[in-house]
Structure formats: C-alpha cells, structure tokens
Amino acid sequence: MNRSTLRAAVPPLVALVVLLALWEGAVRLLEVPRWLVPPPSAIGAVGAHEASALLGGAITTGRSALVGFGLSAVLGVLVAVLLASSRMVERALYPYTLFLQTVPIVAIAPLLVLWFGPGPRAVAVSSFIVSLFPVIANTLTGLRSVDPSLRDMFRLYGARRLATLWKLELPAAMPHLFTGLRIASGLSVIGAIVGEFVAGFAEGSAGLGILVLGAYRQLRTDLLFAAVLAASVLGLVLFGAVSLTGARLLRRWHPSAQGT
Amino acid sequence: MNRSTLRAAVPPLVALVVLLALWEGAVRLLEVPRWLVPPPSAIGAVGAHEASALLGGAITTGRSALVGFGLSAVLGVLVAVLLASSRMVERALYPYTLFLQTVPIVAIAPLLVLWFGPGPRAVAVSSFIVSLFPVIANTLTGLRSVDPSLRDMFRLYGARRLATLWKLELPAAMPHLFTGLRIASGLSVIGAIVGEFVAGFAEGSAGLGILVLGAYRQLRTDLLFAAVLAASVLGLVLFGAVSLTGARLLRRWHPSAQGT
Amino acid sequence: MKVEGLRRTFPGNISVLAGLDLDVAPGSFVALLGPSGCGKSTLLRLVAGLDRAEAGHVTFTPTLERTPGERAPIAYVFQDAHLLPWRSVLDNAALPLELTGVPKAERQAAARAVLEQVGLGDATERYPAELSGGMRMRASLARALVTHPRLLLLDEPFAALDELTRGRLDDQLRALWRKLGMTVLFVTHSISEAAYLAERAVVLSRRPARVVLDRTLELPTERTAALRTEAAFAREARLLNEALEQGEHW
Amino acid sequence: MKVEGLRRTFPGNISVLAGLDLDVAPGSFVALLGPSGCGKSTLLRLVAGLDRAEAGHVTFTPTLERTPGERAPIAYVFQDAHLLPWRSVLDNAALPLELTGVPKAERQAAARAVLEQVGLGDATERYPAELSGGMRMRASLARALVTHPRLLLLDEPFAALDELTRGRLDDQLRALWRKLGMTVLFVTHSISEAAYLAERAVVLSRRPARVVLDRTLELPTERTAALRTEAAFAREARLLNEALEQGEHW
Amino acid sequence: SRQKEESQPGSQTATAASASTPKPNTPAKVKLALNWVPEPEFGGFYAARESGAFARQGLDVEILGGGAGAPVQQMVATGQAEFGISGADEILTARARGLDVIPLFAVYQTSPHAIMAHASRGAKNIADVLSSGTVALEPGLSYVAYLKKKYGFDKVKVVPYDGGVARFVADKNYAQQCFVTAEPLAAKRQGATPAVFLVADEGFNPYLAVVITRRQYWKEQPERVKAFVAAVRDGWRTYLDNPGPTNAVMAKLNTTMDAETFAAAAEAQRPLIDTEATRSQGLGTMSRKRWEQLAQQLVDLGTIEQAPAPDDYLVPEFVSARD
Ligand SMILES: Nc1ncnc2c1ncn2[C@@H]1O[C@H](COP(=O)(O)OP(=O)(O)OP(=O)(O)O)[C@@H](O)[C@H]1O
C-alpha cells in the first residue's frame, strides 16, 4: 500500500460517503418502509450483528467465485485463441459459445449438481459458466485487432504459431483481455450466488446466496441488503485486483492505462 | 441476403449439425435418461408440438430483451462517456457501476415490480440491469485507448468536447464498443428470462422464462431444453445483428473486421 | 512568437530542453535542424500547446486566439501522418474545417483542391490503410494546409517523399507562404531543403537542445531550382552543415 | 533472386505492379528509386513473401530456406518502425533472435552491440512511445541488422534521420555489406544516397511500376565522403535524376 | 406381520427395528438431499441426526441443504443421494417422466400450502380471496392449477409469486400463495395481519416433505432403507416433543432465521404433521387411497397423462392400507 494507491482510494471512498448520505437522507425523508429499502444505518447495524455469518458467507462464495473466475480466465483465453486460429473456426463455433451465456443456470443446475455434486464444486462451475463469455469475446477481439504489420514482421522472422501467440497476439490483446476480466470478475460473483441458490449448501458454510435467499424469504430486507452489499464488496475486490494488475502491466505502453 | 452472407452461414450450420449428431448419438449410446438430457430429436418433437407457445414466448421475451439491450447500449455508452470525462470521476464512480452487475436480480426484483409493475416493463429493466455493465466497461476501455497523438491533433484544431467525442473517441472506441454489445446481447436475453422468473407474467403471453420455470417444475426436460434453445436462438439473433453491424462499420479500417 | 527559457525533462531524467530561447517574427519562415532525438518535435509540441513545459513560456504577438470565422490559427504536420483510419482521405483532409463548422460542400471542395495540390487527386476516396507511406504524409500535409493557418508547424513533412515530389511540394509550400504570409516553423533533416525553403535557419545541438546557429539566410526571395547550383546556396549549406557537426559534439 | 512477371492489383482496380521483372545477383547491393506511391513497398513485401502476387513469382538461388543455426535469412526494415509498444528498445531489437531461440544473454549482447552502432546505446531501456521519430527508425534498423540476414530489405530506413546520422549509418551499412556479403534491396528517395551506397540502381516509373533505368553504377568499391564531390558521382546522380523525371511522365 | 409393524407407534417400531438388525461396526454413509435450506420443515431430520437416532440405526447421514429449485429428485434418481425430500405431486410427476423414485415417509400429512390475504378484507375462504384484488401465484405449481380449475381467475389479477412478502405488506388488496410456516410469520413480523387459508381444505392435499429413495436402492438395501425410515420417525418424534435444541442447531446453519421464528414455525407446523392419522398409524404414514386420489387429480389437471399404477411406486412397508 504505497502513497499513490492510497490516493487512488480517495475518490471512490468520497463517492461512497456521498452515496450513503444521500440514501440515508432519502429513505428518512420519504419515510420509505424499512422492509422495502432499509437505510444504510440499519444495514450497517445488521451487518455488524451478523458479521460472522456475512464474513463466512463471503468467504464461501468468494472461494467459489474465485475458482469460477480463474477457470473463466484460463479457459476463456484458450477458447479465444482457438477461435482466432481461423475465420472458419470462429464462424462455426463462436455463436455457440454464446449459448453458455444465454442458458439460465437454473435450467442446467440439475446437470451441474449431478455432475459435480451439490456444494462448492457445482457453485464454482456455475460461476465459471456465467463469467466465461466476456473473456472469450474480449480476448477474441483483442487477438483480431493486432496490427497486421506486426503480424507480418513476425511471419518474416519465421515465428512459430506459439511464439506469435505468446509474444505478439496475447500482449497486444492485453487491454481487451483485461476489460473482459473486469466484466468477468463481477459476473463470477453473481454466478456463484445464483449457483448457490440452486446447488449450494455444504454444511457449516452457507454462502451469500443462501443468506440472500433466506433473508428474502424472511423479509429481512436489511440483512438481504447487507448480504447483497457483501457480494458487491466481493465483486469489487476481484475487480480491483484485476484492474490493478492490468494497470501495472499496461502502464508503460498503453494509453488506456496512462494517467492512472 | 446476398451470396457472401449465405456463405458465412455455412460453417455455423455445419457445426450445428455435427453438434446435434454427436449429442443424439451420445444420449442414445450412453442411455442417458430422457428426463436428464433429452436427445435433440425429442427436443425437436416437443418444439414442434409446442411451437406456438415457444414462438409466443420468444416474442414476449425478445421484446423485453430488445428494450433492455437498447437501454444498455444507449445508457452504457453515456455512462462510459461520463466516466471517461476524467480519471477522478472514473475512480469515484466506476466501481459502483459494477454494483449493478453483482446484485442478484432476485434480490431487487420486488423493488423493480413495485416501481415498474409486474410484466414486460420490469422484465425489460431486469434485462437492462444485467446487460449494462459490459457496455460500460468496453466502451470505457475504448474511449481510453484512443491514440494520444490523434487526441493532440483534435486539441490543436480547437475541437470542442462534443466534436472530439463524436468524431474521434466514439469511432475509435467502436471495436471495443461492439465487443461490449456482443456480450450485452446474450446477457440481455438471460436478464429478461431471469426477470420473468420473478416479475414476468402478463396474462396471455407467457415469456420463455415462464415456460422454463413451468417446464422445470413439471420435470418436462424436453420442453425445458426447447425453451432454453429458443432463448439461445433469440440471443444468437441479437448477437448476429450486432456482429453484422459491427463488421459492416469496421470493415474498411479495423483489422478485427478484416477477412470477415 | 517568443520562446523564453523553455525547459522540458522527461521521466528518467531525460533533459530535452534546458532553457531554450527563440524569437520568431510574424510571417517568417524558419527551418529547424538538429540531430535525431535532440528535441525538435518536443519544441514544436510545446509551441503548439500540446505539451507543458516545466519552465519558460511561449508567447505570441499578436495573440493566436482564434478569430471568428477563421479556420484554425495553428496547423501542425506531425512526424507521423496520424490520419483517422475510419475516414477516407478526403474526409481526413477536410477534418479541421469540419471541426470549425465549415459547411460540407465548401470544406470538401477545399479539401479536394489541396489534395490535388499534393498529388492525391485520384486517391480521395481511399482509406489510410490503403495508401503508401508517402501518400499518407501528403494527406496529412493537405489536412494542415487546408486551414490557411497563421502559424504552420511542419515536422519533417517531406521525409518520406521522392525528390521530385518533394521539390514540387517545396515550391508549393513556399508559394503558399509568400501568398498568405503565415509564420512557418519547418523541421527538416535536409540541409539543402532548409536552405532552399527558409528565410532563417536554426540549428539545434544534441539533447538538451541549445541553439548552435541562428542565421538569416542571405538568399534571394525568388527561389527556383537554379538556386541550388549557385555559390550563395552552397555557402549557406556549408554553414548549416558545420553548425550541425558542431552541435553533435557539444 | 529473380523476380518474374510480378503482377499486383489492389481492390478498386489499382494496378501497382503489372508484370515486373528484376534479376538480382546474390550479394549485390541494389538501390530502388521511384515516385511516391509507385509500388516500391509493395515490391519489397512481395519479395519478403508478406503479400501474394496475382501472377508471376520470386525465386531465390540459392534458396532462402532457413539453415539450422541461422538467425533469419531475410530481414526487413519497414517504412514505419513497427516496434512492439510493450517492449523496451533492447527487447525489440533482440526479438528476431528470440524468435529463433538464441539464448537470452547472447541475444541481448548482440542487440546491445547493434543498438550502439545505430546510436541508441543510451536508450536501450526506453519504450517506443518514449522515443523520437528518428530513434524509432533506428531501433527498427537495429532489429533488422541483428540477424545478419542473407537478404536485407530496407524501405527508406534513414528518411527520418538528420544528414550526419544518416551519413554515418550509410557508411556502417556499406561496411556491413562488404563484410557479410548479403544481398541488399534498398528503397530510398535520396538520389545521392542511392548513388553513394549501391552497386546498382533501379528506377521505377509511376504506378503501375515499370523499370525505367537499371544501371550498374560506375563508381569505386571504396567509398568515402570525398566521393560525393567527384564528377563520376555527379554523373550517376544526374542519370538517376533524369530517369526519375522520365518515370514521372510515363 | 409387516402390517402389524407399520401400525405400531413410531418409537416402538424404531426399537423393534434396531433390535432385529444387528448394529454394524462401521455406520453406513448415506446422503439426504433437502429441497430447501434448514428450517423447521426439516426439524425431524436434524433431530434424528442430533439425537443419535441415525447412529443407533447404524447410519451416518450427511444432510445436503438445498436452495431454490434444488434438483432433489434427479439427485436421488441418479444416485447422487440415497434419500431426498420432495412433494407428493412432484413425485408423481417425476414418475410420469420416468424417474423411478419411491415415497417412504410423509412428514406433512396436511399440505402447508396456503393462500394468505390481509385479514382486513374479511375473506372467509379462498373463493372469497380469489374474487377480487391481486394474487401472487407461482406458475407451474399443481395446486395453483387446481385452484385455477376450481375457481377460475377471472375476477382476480394474477401476478407472479416472487418468493417474498414485500409486496404483500405494501398492498392491502394483495394476496399470495404461502407456506403456512413461513410467509405469514414474516408478514406478521412486519406488522401485517394475514388471514391464512389452507389449500388442503379445498380438496387438494398432497403429502409434503416426503422422504424418497430410488427403487434400485430399496431393492439392494431394504434393511438400510427401513432403518433410515425408522430413525426419521424417531427424529420427528423427538423434534415434536422438544424442538428447541434442534432449532438451535439449524439456526447455526441458517442464520437468516431468528430463534423466535424457528420456534413459531415449529409450532405452526405441528398440527399439519401430528394428525389423527399419525396418532393411529405412526408419524409419516401414507395412505394408498390418498396417493391414488392425488394421481387422479393430477391427471384431471393435465399435469400427467395417466395415473401410475399404485403398486409401481407404493411399497407396502411404508404405506397404510387404511385411509
Ligand atoms: N491495401 C491497399 N489497398 C488499396 N491500395 C493499396 C493498398 N496498399 C497499397 N495500395 C496502393 O498501392 C500503391 C503502391 O503502394 P506502395 O506502398 O507500394 O508505394 P511506395 O512505392 O512504397 O510509395 P512510398 O514511396 O510513398 O512509400 C499506392 O498507390 C497505394 O495507394
């Protein structure tokens, strides 16, 4: 945590405080019932009270989301590389990768549970399925956007397919890839939560999805919001980690990371 | 539909046939029970039998998804433009746009229904929320990736903010933007379906989400798959329209669209 | 235009300008020479206001604020062409006019005329990726000339051109200058081009750039190809060459 | 190397090469001149195998297949620098060696040496975005020279350089050629550079490019700055100039 | 004699079973898949584990908590879990689709599915509720189909049930489906006064929280299945007698529900579980006649094409021949 990282944290924190103040004020002024939209103070209170459940839930869900995200990152890039190998392959298969994204998880949950058992494994797979496509789509665009003259240069020097991939295409696709990963980071959390709705409950470690479901049923809106916020924090942490890594890797050469 | 469009349709169709054949064969050979994974033939049969329900569902869901997608496209670009206006604003607000993506729709569905009433409006909003973030993230990267020398050139010629946006930043961001739209196209369909799970049923025109839910409840796996496939086709149609538009716009100048 | 004590240091303690002074009278044609990497482009960027100096400043008398109806007070031909890849050559050349609100028909006519001048009359509908290197630079030149600027900054505009085309454009540029009387800052590596075109030549030393030679050329205003073989021309060229060599070893 | 009946037409019915023949003996140094947009870069790309001709072919005797242990048979200095923006200058220059599997220490030493030759010894750790235009071209040149190729294709490598640096690199290139004896195809717009460097000069006409002049220069093998003032040199230069003018009006 | 065993009170059956089967040294590991998160609905199962009833039967039971739409029947049918919890109507539907699952033990004798409306509306029964206002129902549920067939939904505005009670609390003319042990309590906690009407009183009363297994498993391990059922019966008896300790255990797993709600729900469900029939037949008893009736109702509703033959899925060991 050096100085500039700290300084970078100031604007979002200021925004957060402003947001919370507005929210609290609006809820109080308009007398919105607490079970509909609880004020941040109430969410904070229930969050403190249920801190251990929320923390445990965040850890359980976070673990699944992390596995799902990791799988998406690795397999997404691999699939994109495969699709980029020829226009023919891309045309034939790219549309079907979209299938994964348009399948409601609930519809394939039985299969997931049957194949991976109920609990974290199936949840991680759900997270993976939900977050895969953005990685594929962005990496593919990135691979396709490589400056053709640089490609020529590699061809001229007899670069093998793998070297071209490794030393030209992937570095050139990095800015796109990181955008994909940023999107995937948020989706992996939602994928894990939705997965937990259906498949997730291993003894002793109820994830945030289970908390959300239960709190919803019980109309404990404050706890519901606290759990949702915990999920968002999870997403933000992943997102932040991805963004920082990206900024660090791209800083010296890509305009999108300049001035960060 | 000219010749090259037709030719472009060949590889995915071939892939489709191969896929279906493999599936049918596998299900038959391994004697997978029909209630678990029905063979394509069974799905086709039920699809034909329930054609009008599926078509009606696809139209209902498709309409909501289209509205959600349209909102995402427009507002996503607007938000990205706002975020790109300064690093400060980006740092302060970008993380919170992620919030939209990590909120399980089910958790805010009651709010949606209260605000928009049950039915297509709430469903479209759900579709919008789910598909917004990829548009923001990709457009933002695109806007940030503009060649700084071109920016200089615009500054030199005294271009106003809006002209720079319109004539430099947005065209330069197009390849990124279209990747975002491609991702959003699939997500908007899934967002509509999930929205329908919770909020979507206006008498007389049950969307695909309702069909999925009902089929799932009744363990009519063949109908479930047929409905899911219909959803995928919806997604593919949107995806195809986005891709074609992108290819057409970028063809003459961007490597990612060359050779399409 | 007055450049005073300009200082610019890049990260990594790369001092490029360490207090540069330069005084350019309105309407003069100044050639800027110096070794590769000495800071010529940096200076041009600072003059154009595209970069910020740590110290010193550039002042213009009369001011270079855009007057109503003017197309653009400054034009800049960058060292690389910097064309918009999604626009045809015509639309690229018309861009500065578009940005100042000139109606479509008018700006296209203007762009077409200037493209004709730089020899791209038959390539107006092509896209930058479909041009040769020299054609791209010419398109970029056309984009600068289309505005009739009061201050014209040129960063090696003709380096990628064959000598015939180059000579032709040299003549056109000088004719334009004589007609419009704008201030021209012209970076070039060609000593003979500098001598042929400019009224005054400034030779810079290696990084950090200092002025080695600042000389008003003693050559006639009317210049033709014949000038290149004259003794006066050869003397000026020799002087410039000596200054360059001297600047190398500073 | 034998070029036979090469034909290349770009979309929009832009005929660039309409049956070009050229015969280049191994180990010769050929300068290629011609008006901007005539097809020089296109020809080089075809020779390098980076583009496909509609008709005709390029054959090499002896073949240009990579022999085991060889670094790279062909090297190409593109008209634009084409550096990898995410690599330092050193790593850019070392790239061709990296691609042929030369160990890290060895390739970095080789790259460092050649960067020193082109005057970038103190910029090895910088990134392309932090270089001046001329420095980028020199880095690109270093990347080509590092491979000790058998065929060296250069597309206006020195256009962005000041005359002193250019002269120095001219001499180095020629020394390298005499030492290694590779075949060199050198595109330039500078008539004097062509005459100074090459054994043979080929002047092309406007698009579609045809050979206007193909001449073995009658100049000594040993060349120094003094040569530029000799009568033989002036004669060759005049011949080239005439051919260029002739090609313009074809 | 089987019949006799069945007719005995649950606790005695358990003792008899444990006496007749020699306790194996290593307990058999089996899984029980729930179709929802730990709530009083499953109290007896946790009680069986906590009180050692499973252990005494030589069983080591892992209870798999489910979520919304947990595919319990599929898991049981494919052997992912040996036992699962489902509803009678769902079991019949699943069988019609080819899943060979069989019911063993029915916790809820009376279905807890109900319609709740605000008491202020003064509705006397479901027919009243459905005559005006808005009702939230979940498409695809068989009892919803039943109500629709019986009353028609012409006069009421039907909106989708979203799993919560937020809109109910907000709107006095809003009615919704519910589980008597869940939503009414949540609504009350927010200050609403719901009137609750059981769907069972309308003539549609499928068993709920029914323990199922795969027929194959029953064939291979009849003793283990019987032992499991006996332990479950024991557990439920324990839970009904004193839900407190088990509730405390479940509250640790399901932190969204507080202690009072646990206690209130346990109390609310007692009359649905402990009925006249169970007092004579033992907890969890099922009647062949009710299964047949339900099957016929489902056929009438069009949910399934034809009623399965009772002998195909009803195992005499677990079904009472009496009503
Ligand atoms: N992709 C393309 N599409 C259409 N036309 C092209 C394309 N590439 C090159 N051309 C055209 O081919 C012609 C020759 O181009 P080439 O780059 O070979 O010229 P050159 O001789 O290298 O010129 P210069 O000296 O300006 O670099 C030009 O007129 C150019 O416009």
Ligand SMILES: Nc1ncnc2c1ncn2[C@@H]1O[C@H](COP(=O)(O)OP(=O)(O)OP(=O)(O)O)[C@@H](O)[C@H]1O
């Ligand atoms: N962004 C940057 N970061 C670090 N160093 C830079 C940066 N931009 C330029 N430089 C350095 O500043 C010096 C001057 O650059 P400049 O582009 O002004 O040179 P130049 O005189 O135009 O050279 P050339 O004739 O080669 O174009 C060079 O040494 C270059 O490496």
Ligand SMILES: [Mg+2]
């Ligand atoms: Mg420069």
Ligand SMILES: [Mg+2]
């Ligand atoms: Mg060229």
